[in-house]
Amino acid sequence: MTAELLLSMPVVLPLASGLVLLMGRDCPVWQRFGLVVATALHAVAALALTQRVIGDGEVLEMALGGWKAPVGIAFRADILSAMMVLVSSMVALAGAVYATAEIGRTVWRRRYAFFYLLLLAGISGAFLTGDLFNLFVWFETMLMASFALMALGRRRRTRSETIVYIAVNALSSFFFLAGLGLFYGALGSLNLTHIADQLAMTGEPADWTELYGGAVLLLLAFGTKAGAFPLFFWLPDSYPQTGIATSAVFGGLLTKVGVYSLYRVFGGTLGFLSADWGPLFLGVGAATMIVGVLGAASRAHLREILSWHIISQIGYLILGLGIFTAGSIGAGIFYTVHHIVVKANLFFASGLIARAGGSEKLAAIGGLLRTHPILAFLFAIPALSLAGIPPLSGFFAKWLLVREAFRAEEWIWAGSALAVGALTLFSMAKIWSEAFWKDSPRRFFKSRALPLVQVATVFTLGLATVTIGLASEYLFHLSTLAAGQVVGRDPTVNLPTTP
Amino acid sequence: MIHDSIHPACLIGAAFLMGILAPLISRAVSGWVGAVVWGAFPAIAFGYFLAGIPAEPGSVWRDTLPWLSSFGMDWDVWLSPLGRILALMVTGLGLAIALYGGGYFKDRGERGRFFAFFFVFMGAMLGLAVTENLLVLFVFWELTSVASFLLIAHHHGLDESRLSARDALMVTGTGGLALLAGILLLGEAGGSFQIGELAEMSASIGAHPLYPAIFCCIFAGAMTKSAQVPSHFWLPGAMTAPAPVSAYLHSATMVKAGVFLLAILHPVLGGTAEWRFTLLVFGAATMTWGALVAMAQTDLKRLLAFTTLSTLGTLTMLLGLEQTLAAKAVAVLLLVHALYKGALFLVAGALEKATGTRDVRRLGGLMRTMPGLGAAAVLAAASMSGLPPFIGFIAKELVFALKWETPVVGWLLLACGVVAGAANIVVALKVGVTPFLGGGEDLARVEKLPGWRLWLGPSVLGAMSLLLGLFPDRLLGGLVSGAVSQFRAEEPTIKLALWHGINPPLLISVFTFMAGLGVYLARRRIRSTGRHLSERVGGWTAQQVFRAAFQRFLNFAGLLTTSARNGGLGGIVTIMLTVAAAGMVWALWRSGIEGLSKGVSPIRLDALVAVGVTAVAAWGATVARDRMMAILSLGCAGFGLAAIFAVFGAPDLAITQIVVETLTLAFFALAIYGLPAMMGRNAAACLPGMVGKNILAVGIGVLFCLLTLQAQRPDLVEPVGREIGRLSLPEGHGRNVVNVILVDFRALDTLGEVAVLAIAALGVSALLGSGRLRKEGPGQRPVRSAVLIASARYTAPAMVVFSFFLLLRGHNEPGGGFIGGLVFASAAMLGHLARFDGRPSLLRLKPAAAILCGLALSAVSGLPGLTMGSGYLKAVWGPELFVPLVGAVKIGTPLLFDIGVYLVVAGTVLMLFEAMVCAGSHRGRKEGLWT
């Protein structure tokens, strides 16, 4: 297959299938089936892309419309992009399967599948594009689709949370736009590789206000989307308001697109700034991590806890960027992959818990260990992984990052990362203790049976977590290669060696 | 050697497998068969480790299983002497517990759950014992913590159980993270994670600047696991677990893991002043504190738990003494304690099962009814008291001898040791003797005699204590001398003997025994004093302090994380703007403001007017209290902006801005339909807040201006736009560069953008439930003026034609799909508002269909290029057509693309419009309800 085909499919497929699914929206069976098939096709496309990029070790490029960058828009898939597209397609597929048993007729009728697929198209586009403005457009696509998905939530309060979500994201979009405008003014180009080349040629432009201003604005924009301190306040209120499948995809993927952009732009294109800004990233990362985990520890609502944990984990990812070695960025990428899978899985599992127990409030449920022992097991895998218990994926993610922090002699940050781990363990234990151990507060509650497809989804993602743990060496190797490509220096620098 | 034929890793795997299968097995078997099935694995494993004892004491069997080599995380398996002792304890005790557990848990589900975690724990402990690589060891370490968490809250319906489990997890989990940090640092300092290799580097590690940090972290891990003061409180709390769990995890094996870790790391980290000092202080403190508290307890299991603390303290202290004799004492004491404490816990469990109480004051005279259990208890208690000829005696003599020989601090340690010894005796008497031989009033009655499985295990353990005491050197000599050689890199000849003649340690022993006996006899009085004391310090036990502090901490965390969002949306926006302002100030400061004056292009009057209008209108929009005024001001600002675009040579932008602004106004007007006309005062509750916000708002504006001004300077690099301008006509076949960019150079952006529009439209219609508008009868429209109808009849079709014109000419002159679509939509809206009969059918376009077709058309127009192998959205051009009024129009995929854009834009706007009108009328009907 040509590089062009491989690169366009992850975007074009969901777009086209979304359009197809606009038709026949009165038939839920068709919508369900179509959504699963469409996401499966996307997964196949992502696999083919990954196979080419990782298996054959090429960096694929495509000039859209045949216009060579920087004149036209370039799509570019290096290892990081391919990994991200692949993981998102997995989560999206899982979400689609899960949604078949969750979403009701009216919501299908309201074109749930279309929004879902356009969200996926936006996410894939953001991962694959090599152009700053095009990134903006994909951000907007993704966000608009997420607005729509969020507004489809049934509860009345949802709307006000949606407004907060939209307003904050619109604001950050304006920062993004203004930032990239300044960039274009300063450098006359929008292509990320081209910008990096020009910067490398001219050296550090000490007096370029536009560049700094633009960078600050972009940082704000990406930071907001990623949910970094102190710009995260929109997140923990809005995510729990959506459906389960939606929140899993949001929780797994949306913030990660922000993080990806941070890595791509501040790790790669503006790498020279990051040396300067390292302390900023470190501080922001640590603050995000700590505030997030404090929020999670003090909540008593399933998905609120998980949402706060998203913030906390984003902190780790930013920390990886702040340390700014090939190893630490590699560890950050590894962490991202692990986190996407685990977090989506936890959201799915929380949906099952809520279904089995009849509520998402921890105080209102209990006794599930007796009634649903298999669910307990399925929840335990991602929960322990998130808490960093070996030999699951979260342990490797955490210790690789901490190791890099130690190597860079960032003692305080490494220490706070570990301390946050303890509280993560606590809040996972809290869910376990309340939902599974405690006797059910309701005496006559008859819990519902769990849909098999949903259980299978959680099981499969759990298996993926275990696999990431077992294959962590290979994955970290890839991540480090990816980090090398992102940073753009000699990709053989700082490859993992036996300590 | 047996390890060569069967790898130790197989055993660990088998243990995990047993754990997974346990719930199933539990359902299938019980009784005799059950005992055999449960006991089989521990028995085999015990035999395996016994058979592998090397002839030469110090020799170590090693093997490496490759795992994560590049992380330095190969599974280095070793069977060190200390590891073998631990493995024997784990499997030997495990055998007793497996038998006991089969009889203790009657319910099959409960039994299955217990054995599942039991075998997982056993596997993890064995892994801990045979792993040389510290990172892999950490894996097993954490597993034991998790298994302990799960086992402590076996009775998980009880709040206290869950709390205790949480405490234990928090303490050991935090310690585990510290340990991880320590291991990582050690790996950095020593360049390896393998203990053997690290031991060879011990000199350089000891001198490494990181050494204090490494030692502190690792000690923190060991300390929490082995429950040293002040992290000890989780261990007594863990007594909410069932007796077999307490016997196994919380006295015999898991809590020894910390001591074990320190012992195997002694060759790496030991020998420094930090090591000696820390271990001695913490060890002695734990030893004494545990002993003192133990004496005042009345609950069987708490009595045992506090003496376990005391013993753990003793072990830590011994490791701090660092002598050959200390190593010997550690090895012996580890084994001895496991034997007698395990047995006594099992006895306590059986007593509770039989009588329903664990209160020693209510137990007595049970020897007659339960002779087997009684015998086991007395044997274990004798060993615990350190009476000859039990092995406990040897251990105690060793400890006393050691303290006796220690210079300087020896006397202090000796004093602490006497206290600990006396406490051991008191507790041994209380637990092992009083319930069976003692008497008393208000005794609990035996409701059910324990079965054979409940006394067989403890009896065997008790008998082992006696047997080992009788033939110490024969049975233990090899193991202990191996352990000593591992601990200190020398090869001493170790002899274990029961009788050393009359020497100072023996005398101290006798004194201790007398003291203990005295305390025991005076226990009633002491208990009342103890109660008195505990009332004094009530509420200040470590456990209570921890729980209260933790709760405070959680409350604080909740407060902290909710306070930030209490500002609501306004608060969030304020935070974002503040951060933005700070960032921009920093950017300006970082690069200096000297470039400010240069490069401002000559100011033109028309531009100035446009900017002025925009600024004033924008200001107006923000301060207006009348909603309509605000909207109109907003519109003025938009039109001002359009004027700026026009003045600076961007006709496409200007037209788009005008049309969009018009639509925005219309939508705003529709949206506020039904809202009160005046807004509440736009004032934050207090003046300072208001001022602050205003300053922030103005500041942001000024900063934007500054940045923009800074941007007004000659470029150092030629912008890509120039290049595009050069390419536009020859290769893009279009004269209007902006449009060529939109449909060709950067068509993908446009595609994404129309997708955004489509989502917005469909999203809104999903919110409202579309299609209701058409069903509404006429007469509900508030605006139906004759003039409007009359004019719309002619203007609307004209606008439609004009929109086609704009679409087609867009490639060469200002215009294009966007603008055309917007104009078409305006026409349709006009037609709709006027609702005249005989509307051209074109205006009855179905928005959803238009969006679908348009988006599909745009997307499909990119495919020819892709199939021709030159990338998605590559333009394919056909012949040039001449269209009247428009001129030459080149046919090609970009034109198709633009038509798609046209359709989507038109459909979107119409759909949004319909949705808004629908919402407005819907709300109008429900007026009373909503306002």
Add this chain to the structure above:
Amino acid sequence: MQSGDLFRLLIGLVLLGQAANLLVFTAAGLGDGTPPVVQIGERLPGDGSGDPLAQALVLTAIVIGFGVLAFCLALLSLGRVGEDMSNRKGGRE
């Protein structure tokens, strides 16, 4: 904009969007007012014309901004979210 009122918030968003558009437009250089259109008989757009790419970007941004705004307005017209917001904070600002 910083007040909790949704209506004002939207006004603020529109204004900020316009400001951002203007910023992009001006940052790329303004030119002397000649539109970036290749006149008949020429092969290049006029020398003094502004940057066409920036104009295209702004055009896209305007339309996207409009989409977002329309979505918000629809939410506003549905069920009085403004009141919800204010009530949550205990009283209207």
